[in-house]
Amino acid sequence: MPGRDSRNRQRQEHEERNPFGICTWQDVSRCADCPVGDALNCRFNRGDLLYFLAGFLPPAIAVVAGMMRGGFGWYLVGKRKF
DSSP: OHHHHHHHHHHHHHHHHOTTOOGGGSOGGGGTTOTTTTTOOOSOOHHHHHHHHHHHHHHHHHHHHHHHHTTOGGGGTTOOOO
8 A cells, every 4th residue: 555655664764763762753742641741841842942041141141241341252253352
């Protein structure tokens, strides 16, 4: 059957790209019964990204501003000031 052959080929390609069965590469529908799904961030979540940026950006902006005020701003772009 042509449909069965294409599914087998897709399954083989998937196993070649994901030989260890990493859950991030599997379909989202298979994550529903994952026992560690709540504790493990294996899928992209916009809320997690915003939480990270809220904690990272304020100190990073302060560091960059401090380097520029201190005269070390050229090191941020990779040029030396002689």
